[in-house]
Every structure is written in C-alpha cells, then in structure tokens.
Amino acid sequence: MNQAQNLINRLTQLGFVSNQFKTHADDLTFFGKDQTKHFEPNPCVIVFPKSTEQVQQIVKLCNELQLVITPSGGRTGLSAGAVASKGEVVISLDKMNKILNFYPSDRMVEVEAGVVTKNLQHFAQEQGLYYPVDFASSGSSQIGGNISTNAGGIKVIRYGMTRNWVLGLTVVTGDGKILKLNKGMLKNATGYDLRHLFIGAEGTLGIVTEAQIKLERPPKNLTVMVLGVEKFSHIMQILANFQHKIDLSAFEFFDQVAMTKLLAANTVVRPFESDCAFYALLEFEAPYEPIMDEAMAVFEYCMEQGFVIDGVMSQSLSQANELWKLRESISETISVFTPYKNDLSVLITHVPDFISEIDKIVADNYPDFEVCWFGHIGDGNLHLNILKPNNLTKDEFFDKCKIVNQYVFETVQKYNGSISAEHGVGMTKKAYLNYTRSCDEIAYLKGIKAVFDPNQIMNIGKIFD
Amino acid sequence: MNQAQNLINRLTQLGFVSNQFKTHADDLTFFGKDQTKHFEPNPCVIVFPKSTEQVQQIVKLCNELQLVITPSGGRTGLSAGAVASKGEVVISLDKMNKILNFYPSDRMVEVEAGVVTKNLQHFAQEQGLYYPVDFASSGSSQIGGNISTNAGGIKVIRYGMTRNWVLGLTVVTGDGKILKLNKGMLKNATGYDLRHLFIGAEGTLGIVTEAQIKLERPPKNLTVMVLGVEKFSHIMQILANFQHKIDLSAFEFFDQVAMTKLLAANTVVRPFESDCAFYALLEFEAPYEPIMDEAMAVFEYCMEQGFVIDGVMSQSLSQANELWKLRESISETISVFTPYKNDLSVLITHVPDFISEIDKIVADNYPDFEVCWFGHIGDGNLHLNILKPNNLTKDEFFDKCKIVNQYVFETVQKYNGSISAEHGVGMTKKAYLNYTRSCDEIAYLKGIKAVFDPNQIMNIGKIFD
Numbered sequence: 001m002n003q004a005q006n007l008i009n010r011l012t013q014l015g016f017v018s019n020q021f022k023t024h025a026d027d028l029t030f031f032g033k034d035q036t037k038h039f040e041p042n043p044c045v046i047v048f049p050k051s052t053e054q055v056q057q058i059v060k061l062c063n064e065l066q067l068v069i070t071p072s073g074g075r076t077g078l079s080a081g082a083v084a085s086k087g088e089v090v091i092s093l094d095k096m097n098k099i100l101n102f103y104p105s106d107r108m109v110e111v112e113a114g115v116v117t118k119n120l121q122h123f124a125q126e127q128g129l130y131y132p133v134d135f136a137s138s139g140s141s142q143i144g145g146n147i148s149t150n151a152g153g154i155k156v157i158r159y160g161m162t163r164n165w166v167l168g169l170t171v172v173t174g175d176g177k178i179l180k181l182n183k184g185m186l187k188n189a190t191g192y193d194l195r196h197l198f199i200g201a202e203g204t205l206g207i208v209t210e211a212q213i214k215l216e217r218p219p220k221n222l223t224v225m226v227l228g229v230e231k232f233s234h235i236m237q238i239l240a241n242f243q244h245k246i247d248l249s250a251f252e253f254f255d256q257v258a259m260t261k262l263l264a265a266n267t268v269v270r271p272f273e274s275d276c277a278f279y280a281l282l283e284f285e286a287p288y289e290p291i292m293d294e295a296m297a298v299f300e301y302c303m304e305q306g307f308v309i310d311g312v313m314s315q316s317l318s319q320a321n322e323l324w325k326l327r328e329s330i331s332e333t334i335s336v337f338t339p340y341k342n343d344l345s346v347l348i349t350h351v352p353d354f355i356s357e358i359d360k361i362v363a364d365n366y367p368d369f370e371v372c373w374f375g376h377i378g379d380g381n382l383h384l385n386i387l388k389p390n391n392l393t394k395d396e397f398f399d400k401c402k403i404v405n406q407y408v409f410e411t412v413q414k415y416n417g418s419i420s421a422e423h424g425v426g427m428t429k430k431a432y433l434n435y436t437r438s439c440d441e442i443a444y445l446k447g448i449k450a451v452f453d454p455n456q457i458m459n460i461g462k463i464f465d
Numbered sequence: 466m467n468q469a470q471n472l473i474n475r476l477t478q479l480g481f482v483s484n485q486f487k488t489h490a491d492d493l494t495f496f497g498k499d500q501t502k503h504f505e506p507n508p509c510v511i512v513f514p515k516s517t518e519q520v521q522q523i524v525k526l527c528n529e530l531q532l533v534i535t536p537s538g539g540r541t542g543l544s545a546g547a548v549a550s551k552g553e554v555v556i557s558l559d560k561m562n563k564i565l566n567f568y569p570s571d572r573m574v575e576v577e578a579g580v581v582t583k584n585l586q587h588f589a590q591e592q593g594l595y596y597p598v599d600f601a602s603s604g605s606s607q608i609g610g611n612i613s614t615n616a617g618g619i620k621v622i623r624y625g626m627t628r629n630w631v632l633g634l635t636v637v638t639g640d641g642k643i644l645k646l647n648k649g650m651l652k653n654a655t656g657y658d659l660r661h662l663f664i665g666a667e668g669t670l671g672i673v674t675e676a677q678i679k680l681e682r683p684p685k686n687l688t689v690m691v692l693g694v695e696k697f698s699h700i701m702q703i704l705a706n707f708q709h710k711i712d713l714s715a716f717e718f719f720d721q722v723a724m725t726k727l728l729a730a731n732t733v734v735r736p737f738e739s740d741c742a743f744y745a746l747l748e749f750e751a752p753y754e755p756i757m758d759e760a761m762a763v764f765e766y767c768m769e770q771g772f773v774i775d776g777v778m779s780q781s782l783s784q785a786n787e788l789w790k791l792r793e794s795i796s797e798t799i800s801v802f803t804p805y806k807n808d809l810s811v812l813i814t815h816v817p818d819f820i821s822e823i824d825k826i827v828a829d830n831y832p833d834f835e836v837c838w839f840g841h842i843g844d845g846n847l848h849l850n851i852l853k854p855n856n857l858t859k860d861e862f863f864d865k866c867k868i869v870n871q872y873v874f875e876t877v878q879k880y881n882g883s884i885s886a887e888h889g890v891g892m893t894k895k896a897y898l899n900y901t902r903s904c905d906e907i908a909y910l911k912g913i914k915a916v917f918d919p920n921q922i923m924n925i926g927k928i929f930d
Contacts, residue, residue: 105701105813152652161652164629177905186844187617187626187810187886189665190901191910191928196661200654217712236570288753345652348570379651421652436655440642444916445656451912463656
C-alpha cells in the first residue's frame with residue numbers, strides 16, 4: 001500500500017469522509033499547481049479538511065508517515081509557492097470557507113482561511129465596512145493564501161499590505177501544534193509576535209487555518225485621475241506634489257508599451273488624445289468640495305510645470321472604474337506576448353535611476369526585446385515585463401531572459417531592493433533569494449523553520465532549499 | 466581581574482576610549498534601572514558604543530567571556546525590561562543618537578537607535594511631516610527602546626503601534642551578526658520578516674542599532690472633545706456613533722476617580738460643570754467645515770440619546786492641548802497614591818464586561834481599595850490602577866495586590882486578552898506570561914531565542930526564564 005493510501009485510511013479512521021480526498025489524475029494536476037508553468041504538478045493526494053482540528057490530524061500523521069505537505073489556497077500565486085511537484089500531500093483549504101464571528105465594535109471579522117478575498121470584501125460591504133486589500137485575482141485568491149504571501153495590490157500606499165489587516169491567526173505548526181496568535185487584539189506586548197512570522201511564510205512554518213481580520217470604513221467618493229507624462233522624472237514630481245496636498249489611495253504607473261497593447265487589444269477606451277511615454281493613475285477620496293479644488297490646483301500646477309501633458313479626472317464611480325481598467329487590464333492583455341515577469345521593489349527615491357539602468361541593460365543585451373513597465377510607484381513596486389519577440393521560441397526566450405535576470409537582480413541588490421515585492425519567493429525566485437537577503441539572514445530563516453517544522457515536512461523546497 | 470575589567474581592556478584594545486565606559490557605583494545604579502522599583506540595579510559596567518560595528522564588538526566579546534548583556538535606551542520602561550540586576554553588561558545607546566539620511570520621496574528617515582522620540586518628532590516637523598507615535602515619556606524614551614517594546618501610546622486608533630512605522634532595522638543578533646532587515650521597503654515578500662520578530666523582542670534576540678522610520682503628513686486642525694458620561698456602556702455608544710461618521714485619531718477615557726484626583730491636585734481646569742462617572746476624550750482632524758458639522762451632529766445625537774451628559778469642544782490648538790492635559794496628567798497625578806498598575810487589553814467588544822468584572826473582584830476582595838481606570842478605549846487598552854489606602858504600608862499593599870492580580874489575569878485570560886498591552890513583559894510580568902501566551906507558544910519563543918542567541922547572553926531573564 002502506498003503512503004497516500006495509508007494516509008487516507010488513517011484519516012478515514014479518524015472520521016474523514018471520502019469526499020475529503022481527491023486522487024484522480026486530473027484533480028492532482030488541478031490542485032497541484034498555481035498560475036506558474038515552470039513545474040509539472042505531481043502531488044500524491046489532495047485532502048480537504050473541514051476544521052483546524054482536522055488540519056492538525058493531517059499534519060500529525062504526515063509527521064509520522066514522513067510525508068511532505070503543500071498548503072493550497074486559491075492557487076493564484078505567481079512564484080510556485082503552492083505547486084506540489086514532488087509527491088506532496090496537498091492540503092486544500094477549499095472546504096474551510098466560512099465567515100465566522102463579526103465584532104462590530106472592533107470592526108473585526110473571524111474567517112476560515114479558505115474564504116475567497118472577494119467574499120470577504122462583500123461581507124465587509126454588507127456591514128457598511130471595507131476590506132482594502134485588493135488585486136486582480138481577488139475573485140479566486142483565498143485569505144489564507146493572501147496572508148501566507150502577505151499580498152499587496154493596488155491600495156498599499158494608503159492601506160498597506162495584508163499584514164496590516166491581520167489581528168489574529170490560528171495556525172497549525174509543522175509539528176502539529178495549534179496556536180492562536182494575538183487573538184484579535186490591537187495592542188499586545190507579550191513577547192515575539194509569531195503572527196507576523198507566519199504572515200508571508202508561504203506555508204513553510206505551518207498552515208494558517210483561521211484569521212481575525214480588521215475592517216475599515218469604506219472610502220468616500222473615490223476619484224481617479226489619469227495623467228499623461230513625457231519623462232519618467234515627471235512621474236516623481238507628480239507624486240511629490242499630489243502627496244503633499246492629498247491623501248492618495250493609489251498611485252500607479254504604466255508605460256507607452258502597455259498603453260499601445262491595451263489599445264490594440266480594444267480592451268480599453270483611450271483616456272485622452274495625446275500619446276505619452278508614461279501614464280500615472282492616481283486615486284483619492286474627495287468627500288468634500290475643497291479636496292477636489294486642491295486636487296485641481298495641483299493638477300494645474302503640474303500642467304504649468306510641464307510635468308503633465310494631458311489628463312482626465314473621473315466624474316463618477318463608473319468613470320473611475322473605467323479609468324482603473326487601463327491599469328488593471330495590462331497583465332491579462334500582455335499575457336499573449338508570453339511576458340517574462342519580475343516583481344521588483346526599491347525605495348521610491350531610487351525608482352527613476354533603477355528603471356533607467358534596467359532599460360539600458362535590456363537594450364544593450366537584447367535590443368530586440370520589448371520591455372513593458374507598470375506597477376505601484378507609490379510603494380516603489382515595479383512590474384518588469386519583457387515581451388517575447390516573434391522570432392524566438394518560448395524556451396529560447398526564457399533562456400535569454402534568465403541571463404538578463406542575473407543583471408536585473410544585481411541591479412536590485414545594488415539598490416538594496418527586493419527581488420519579490422509582493423509575489424513571494426516560492427520555487428521560481430528561491431535561487432535569487434540571496435540578492436535581497438544576506439547569507440546570515442537566510443541561515444536564521446532556516447533556523448526558525450527548524451523550530452516550527454523539525455521534521456521538515458511543511459512546503460519543503462519553497463523560499464529556500 | 467574581574468570580567469568587567471577584562472571586557473574594558475579588550476574593548477580598549479579595539480579602539481574604545483575611556484569615556485565609553487562607566488563603572489562608578491552611581492552610574493551603575495542610574496543606567497541599570499528603568500521606571501520600575503522592584504529590582505535593585507546591579508550591572509558590572511556600562512558601555513557606550515558609537516556605531517553598529519562597536520555594538521557587534523561588544524556582543525562578540527560578551528559571547529566569548531560569557532557575560533550577559535542588557536540593552537539600554539531611555540530607561541522609561543514600566544516592566545523592568547531594561548533593568549540590569551544580576552551583574553550584566555549594560556549597552557547604552559546614548560551615544561548613538563544621530564539622525565542619519567532622510568528620503569523625502571519615501572517620507573522615510575534613517576536614525577540611530579539612541580535618538581530620543583521627541584527629537585524624531587521634531588525632525589519630522591522640520592520636514593513638514595509627522596511621526597505619530599506619541600506618549601507621556603517621549604521626551605526621554607529612545608526610538609530603539611520604542612521598537613524593542615513596540616510602544617503604543619495615544620494615537621494607536623489611527624496610526625497603530627511603533628511596528629507600523631518601522632520600514633527597516635539594523636540589528637546585532639545575540640551571536641554577533643549584523644543584519645539589515647527589510648532595508649526601508651514598503652513591499653518585500655522574500656521570506657520571514659525578521660524585522661517584525663525584533664520589534665517587541667525587548668532586546669532578548671539582539672540589539673536594535675539603527676532604524677528606518679516612515680513619516681506621515683501632519684494632521685490638520687486637530688480638534689478635541691471631552692464628554693461627560695453616566696454609564697460605561699454609553700462610552701461604547703459614543704465610540705460607535707463617532708467612528709461611524711468621523712476618522713478618530715484618539716478615543717481615550719478616564720473615570721470619576723481620575724477626575725477627582727486631577728482637580729484636587731489643581732493640575733487641570735475643570736472642563737465643564739457636571740460631575741460624571743466617566744469621561745471620553747476624542748480627537749479628530751477637521752480641516753473642512755463639513756467635518757465639524759458632522760461631529761456636532763453626532764455630538765447632538767449623543768446628547769439627545771442621553772449618552773452624553775455634558776461636553777466641550779476645543780476651538781483652537783491650545784484649547785485642544787489643554788483638554789489633552791486631562792488625560793495626560795493622570796499617571797503623574799495618581800503616582801502619589803502608589804498605584805498598583807496593570808496595562809491590560811481585550812477586544813473592544815469585551816471592554817464593558819471586563820471592566821465590570823474587575824471592579825467586582827476588587828470590591829469583593831478589598832472594598833477599601835480605590836480603583837482608577839483610564840486608557841485607550843479605542844484600542845481596547847485599559848490602564849487599571851489600584852490606589853494604596855493610607856492605612857497600609859507599601860509592602861502590605863503590594864502583597865494584597867498580587868493576590869488581586871491573580872484574579873485580574875484570570876479574567877484577562879477568560880476574555881482572551883493581554884496581560885501587557887503596551888508596557889512589555891520584562892521581569893515584572895514574566896510570571897504571568899502564560900495567561901496570554903500558551904505553553905506551546907512560549908516553547909516556540911524560547912526556540913526562536915536559541916536561534917538568535919545560542920549562548921544565552923541577550924537580556925536573560927526578560928519575557929521568560
């Protein structure tokens with residue numbers, strides 16, 4: 001009897017029922033992968049626990065049977081953090097998708113880890129509140145996965161990362177202990193905050209099974225501007241000038257390449273006539289007339305200074321959403337060009353120099369490569385996408401990109417930046433971890449893992465080897 | 466030759482100069498204690514490093530010589546986290562008090578750990594920005610100490626704890642490695658965030674030597690209301706109603722006992738005629754007329770409902786500061802009554818039941834004890850102060866309080882609360898740590914400590930034994 005069947009039998013004895021296991025080849029493939037395509041999925045079984053205690057039972061048995069576990073949420077990851085390619089037991093949180101208790105005075109809700117981000121957003125809305133972490137995959141990503149990758153998205157400049165919204169966690173550690181971390185409190189100074197260790201740990205220390213999430217009041221009269229810009233340095237001027245006067249909830253940018261692809265794909269409406277080298281999209285709350293006046297004054301100042309060539313401001317929520325499509329459609333629109341993606345971060349101060357160095361590296365080495373930049377300038381987070389030329393096969397292209405990558409990551413290191421701003425490390429970035437984290441740091445990471453997962457069964461091969 | 470002299474000689478060989486050591490009995494007493502009086506200070510030497518590298522040299526030597534280190538900042542702590550009572554080497558950060566680089570685009574400043582909180586606040590102000598972590602001891606507390614205790618204070622409801630403002634840390638670990646953690650980035654998803662492990666670690670994993678601190682735009686037209694209330698439940702109604710309409714930057718409360726002591730000490734001006742059982746102090750930005758109108762409308766609604774008996778609103782910044790004195794003078798005013806202090810936290814939802822249970826416990830056991838409540842209701846953080854009756858000596862009183870403490874912490878545990886919301890654990894709370902953290906959690910804390918401090922030299926005896 002193989003180990004997977006052994007596990008199923010043992011769990012069945014503990015009360016698991018047949019629909020809590022999947023072993024069909026299609027299911028193994030489906031649940032064994034995320035959005036990446038670098039690794040062939042090959043788990044041995046998919047298990048669907050219904051409670052924290054059932055997760056604990058699985059983890060304890062996997063320790064006993066020496067089976068490696070890959071925790072699995074909405075599988076929307078871009079770094080193969082949830083890919084099971086080596087016979088792992090996948091623990092899917094799909095059946096732990098209940099919204100539990102809501103505490104209005106605390107503006108806090110307890111949820112199981114399998115709750116889809118969008119459902120949490122809707123729940124918040126029903127309570128007259130707001131869950132501000134948002135990104136393209138929020139319709140299928142799960143809150144447990146968001147937490148395990150410390151998901152970011154488009155509102156970080158105002159609301160921060162997922163980390164900021166986690167008041168408490170229930171986790172099952174690698175050695176099968178259930179921990180209730182921080183218990184929803186805003187203030188708790190009683191030793192190391194293990195909650196923050198599990199946030200962003202990509203399931204390598206244990207499995208997040210429940211979370212206590214803080215909600216916020218909803219934004220009022222969100223207003224969006226899209227501005228056309230000639231030089232990248234002007235983007236920085238625009239950011240500085242607006243931020244001085246207005247509380248921005250987003251400050252995004254994209255380049256001419258992105259706009260050209262968007263227009264060619266007919267996915268968006270041209271925001272204004274002028275063709276520009278760069279575009280800034282900014283968003284702010286404007287519940288009071290004077291805020292709009294201030295925003296217009298800054299806009300006019302930026303026009304006078306030549307920072308802005310052309311621009312448009314939303315007059316309604318539907319117009320705001322329409323303008324957001326410009327930014328949010330980029331990733332899908334350029335996917336037909338098989339982009340080689342990097343998700344980089346540096347200090348905002350260093351963004352202009354960093355972008356021009358990378359552009360030069362690509363132009364010098366591969367003058368026929370087209371580079372598409374977009375991202376969250378307000379957070380120093382840049383999505384670098386190199387588009388595949390028609391004359392190269394995917395493999396040829398990716399091989400060349402790997403060489404470029406080396407230069408890119410050296411530049412990241414030079415600027416004390418991050419090789420993964422919000423996509424995590426998983427398997428695709430682990431070879432490059434030392435460009436952002438020192439050898440000493442990585443040694444400590446491994447030491448911490450050994451504390452929580454002494455038998456080395458939790459998502460092995462992710463973040464580091 | 467004793468070990469302290471040995472350490473001094475060895476460090477002198479490495480370039481330390483004589484004014485970087487203090488061994489006089491008065492200095493040992495002065496630098497060996499914080500604001501607590503439970504333990505007799507007794508360090509063997511005070512060392513004043515001038516750089517991260519010098520801190521590393523001290524730590525490496527203490528590993529070699531098996532000397533225990535106590536890191537020392539402004540020594541304003543209330544839990545004996547910085548007390549050296551067992552012959553420790555005190556590393557004072559007093560000579561590492563420089564503000565280093567400022568990055569306007571990132572609104573970020575790099576500081577040495579010995580910078581006094583107030584100086585950081587002033588620096589921010591000079592840049593047209595704001596460092597929002599504030600509390601009574603900010604004139605002498607140091608940023609390194611704030612970080613090591615994750616200091617909170619009076620603006621947490623809006624701005625969060627110190628943790629929220631730390632973008633990067635330089636630390637020397639217990640085994641003498643220098644780590645540069647997170648390097649100032651807003652987004653960095655590259656494995657466990659060790660920065661958050663050092664925040665609140667009370668110097669037990671290593672020493673914070675530098676920090677990258679985020680600054681914020683300054684608040685505009687801060688307005689303060691003080692409201693008199695008859696029942697505690699009305700405080701909660703007031704919070705809910707205001708929070709629904711207004712972005713509060715503070716929501717504090719204090720009771721009749723506190724007000725009586727304040728007025729008797731002549732430290733404050735009576736805010737209004739009515740005597741009330743409880744007082745709420747709330748603060749918000751009112752840069753636009755409609756916000757003030759909304760605040761007044763909520764105030765009037767609360768009056769109509771009987772939640773508010775009497776109230777006053779500041780008409781100027783100086784009036785706002787005057788009203789704040791009511792809340793900020795309490796701690797000092799009641800200090801003449803030798804208060805037995807607890808710094809507790811529960812979910813806001815549980816605050817009313819929690820307070821009434823504690824009141825009953827004290828009244829049932831010690832009907833002659835006077836209890837003074839104040840704190841940060843908006844964060845669920847309550848300062849419980851039991852005042853010494855005249856007929857008891859300090860020792861008799863504290864002995865009785867220790868019995869009460871047992872009941873108090875059992876009640877904290879029942880409500881899943883914290884035995885130390887913002888004061889840390891240090892030595893005074895470590896016997897009670899298990900009321901907030903489980904045995905499994907505490908075992909993991911010790912496991913983590915062993916990773917960073919294998920020879921057990923960093924602030925031993927703090928947080929846990």
